[in-house]
Amino acid sequence: DSGVTQTPKHLITATGQRVTLRCSPRSGDLSVYWYQQSLDQGLQFLIQYYNGEERAKGNILERFSAQQFPDLHSELNLSSLELGDSALYFCASSVRLAGVDTQYFGPGTRLTVL
Amino acid sequence: AQTVTQSQPEMSVQEAETVTLSCTYDTSENNYYLFWYKQPPSRQMILVIRQEAYKQQNATENRFSVNFQKAAKSFSLKISDSQLGDTAMYFCAFMKRLNNAGNMLTFGGGTRLMVKP
Numbered sequence: 001d002s003g004v005t006q007t008p009k010h011l012i013t014a015t016g017q018r019v020t021l022r023c024s025p026r027s028g029d030l031s032v033y034w035y036q037q038s039l040d041q042g043l044q045f046l047i048q049y050y051n052g053e054e055r056a057k058g059n060i061l062e063r064f065s066a067q068q069f070p071d072l073h074s075e076l077n078l079s080s081l082e083l084g085d086s087a088l089y090f091c092a093s094s095v096r097l098a099g100v101d102t103q104y105f106g107p108g109t110r111l112t113v114l
Numbered sequence: 115a116q117t118v119t120q121s122q123p124e125m126s127v128q129e130a131e132t133v134t135l136s137c138t139y140d141t142s143e144n145n146y147y148l149f150w151y152k153q154p155p156s157r158q159m160i161l162v163i164r165q166e167a168y169k170q171q172n173a174t175e176n177r178f179s180v181n182f183q184k185a186a187k188s189f190s191l192k193i194s195d196s197q198l199g200d201t202a203m204y205f206c207a208f209m210k211r212l213n214n215a216g217n218m219l220t221f222g223g224g225t226r227l228m229v230k231p
Contacts, residue, residue, distance in 0.1 A: 002158075033218065043205060045218035056218055090159060094217065100147055100166060101209070101217045105159035 003027065004106035006091050012112045018079040021109045025072055025093030031055070032074040033094070033103060034066055038087035049074055081113045116141045116208050120222035127196045128230050134181075135191045135225045137206030145211035148182065148189045149219065154202040162204070165189065193227075201229045 003026035013019055025032050034046040036059075045058035049068035060066075063081075068074045078085060088110050092103040117140045127133035139148070150162040165173045165182050172180050177197075181190045193200055206222040 002160075031217070035219075042223050043221040045220070048218060058218055088157060092159075100164055102149075102161065102164060103217075103219060104161065105151075107156075107158055110157075 002104040002106065004091060004093050004104055006089075006106035006109050008109060009107065010110050010112075012114065013081060014114055015081055015083060017081050017113075018077065019081065019111065021076040021078070021089055021091075021111075023074045023076070023091030023093075023106060025074070025091075026095065026104060029093035029095050029104075030072065031094040031101075032068055032072070033092040034060075034074070034076050035090040035092065035105075036087045037090060037108075038084075041087075043090075046076070078111070083113050086111055086113045116143070116146075116210070116220045118206055118208050118220055118222035120204075120206055120225050122225045123223070124226045124228070126228040126230055127193075129196055129198060131196055132192060132194045133196055133227065135193075135204050135206075135227065137189045137191070137222055139187050139189065139206070139208050139222075141187070141208065141210075143210050147209045147211070148180075149207040149209065150178070150180070150189075150191045151205045151207060151221075152200075152202040153205065153224075154199075159205075163191070196229045198229050198231060200227065202227060 005024045030051045046060040048056040066076045088108045092105045094103045148165045163175045177194045203224045207219040
């Protein structure tokens with residue numbers, strides 16, 4: 001158990017809908033990262049937040065948005081869903097270990113868009 | 115931009131044997147970190163080992179060790195005394211040194227390892 005929690009574990013929805021994925025980082029971790037794992041794109045970085053502020057953006061679609069709240073939990077919002085958005089979405093939080101910013105991953109949310 | 119390449123999509127090894135997974139990367143950075151993560155059938159991403167580029171000594175974690183060749187931009191993972199529980203997808207990942215521009219991981223495509231009894 002990494003200490004990072006994600007809810008829900010599974011989500012099934014229809015095209016055009018909107019969903020929210022939630023992540024709680026490890027206690028004390030200020031950074032939260034979101035990654036998408038799909039069969040055709042592999043593991044891709046979406047976005048990073050540090051202590052409530054956006055720190056870096058990757059291959060995140062305009063239909064997707066995220067935020068980090070004062071209690072440090074984060075939410076990833078996916079709207080106007082398409083079939084191709086079906087994927088495993090990971091959240092990670094990081095801690096500095098021996099000078100290395102090491103990311104620990106949550107169990108993921110499996111999103112199925114029908 | 116950085117790229118990470120894992121040239122072996124699938125590998126298999128007999129229980130108790132040793133196996134080496136390959137990873138190469140391309141970067142213009144001088145200071146960075148490299149990681150190996152495993153993803154068993156449960157789909158959880160688990161950190162296996164990490165290496166700082168400025169350290170010449172190869173990292174070791176129990177049965178897992180790396181061969182880091184900075185000039186060749188190569189970062190292979192050696193698993194000794196393979197166990198059935200090592201069956202998983204293994205991902206090599208690159209991260210630039212900590213900076214205010216973010217610390218995202220760039221992943222390779224993965225190597226599926228099967229440990230056979």
